[in-house]
Amino acid sequence: MNHTRQVTMFIGAMLLAGLGAASFAGFQSHTLHLPIALGILALAAATSRMKAKLPGVHGNMSANLPFLLTAVVKLSAVEAVLIACACTAVQCWPRKGGKLNAQQMAFNLSMMAFASATASLMLRADWLGGWKSGPLGIAMATATLFLGQTAPVSGIVAMSERRSAFFIWRELAQLSFPYYVASAGLTFMVQTMSSQLGWGLALAVFPVMYGIHRSYKMYFQQMTGHMRIEVHARAAAVGA
Numbered sequence: 001m002n003h004t005r006q007v008t009m010f011i012g013a014m015l016l017a018g019l020g021a022a023s024f025a026g027f028q029s030h031t032l033h034l035p036i037a038l039g040i041l042a043l044a045a046a047t048s049r050m051k052a053k054l055p056g057v058h059g060n061m062s063a064n065l066p067f068l069l070t071a072v073v074k075l076s077a078v079e080a081v082l083i084a085c086a087c088t089a090v091q092c093w094p095r096k097g098g099k100l101n102a103q104q105m106a107f108n109l110s111m112m113a114f115a116s117a118t119a120s121l122m123l124r125a126d127w128l129g130g131w132k133s134g135p136l137g138i139a140m141a142t143a144t145l146f147l148g149q150t151a152p153v154s155g156i157v158a159m160s161e162r163r164s165a166f167f168i169w170r171e172l173a174q175l176s177f178p179y180y181v182a183s184a185g186l187t188f189m190v191q192t193m194s195s196q197l198g199w200g201l202a203l204a205v206f207p208v209m210y211g212i213h214r215s216y217k218m219y220f221q222q223m224t225g226h227m228r229i230e231v232h233a234r235a236a237a238v239g240a
Helices: 003-028 034-047 065-074 077-092 102-123 126-131 135-161 165-197 199-205 207-239
Strands: 051-053 060-062
Touching (some): 003 077, 003 102, 003 135, 034 065, 034 077, 065 102, 077 102, 102 135
16 A cells, blocks of 8 residues: 555544544533633643754654643643644644645644543543542553654654654654653642642743753754764765
């Protein structure tokens, strides 16, 4: 089968999965938290353009992850999906003079809808009982969001570049998993503080996230520079 057709079919399957998960999340959501949701949306959208390019992989790591996790933990499933999709649209929107890639936008929106919906539904699973708002619930939601984002990206990149999906996923996991862990810890901190100090002050800890993101961006830039030097050195050795 032509790999272009495979990519198109994969994107179509992702669209169906995203629509299905988002629809089910909508049916499961009975309470809305508009003031908090709007605050989280504003912060998440504002940090969506803060991206660090992952070295060696066609992907980016956005600074909005702690806000998306907070939406999953604190809001209803449908609110978490809407925030994730809105932020994805902001993140993928081309810069001035750029051209919108409709296929890429559709894939990213459906992937984030699926990932956030499944993470939210996982968090609210009955078997978690009283652990839903504790460390275990946040850990489960983070793991679900992590797999829901990295697995589809690995699949689409593997089809486009004809590489091993597992190899690409392993690269993504090694580069991004520590950031997911840090985001989960920050989300738990905000969840704890919000019950005592209120959400206005609790959300003020997120400048910490900006510092973490900047550190990652500098680290990835250094890795990319080292990789380029290594490639050039190998090319020069072959030419000699």
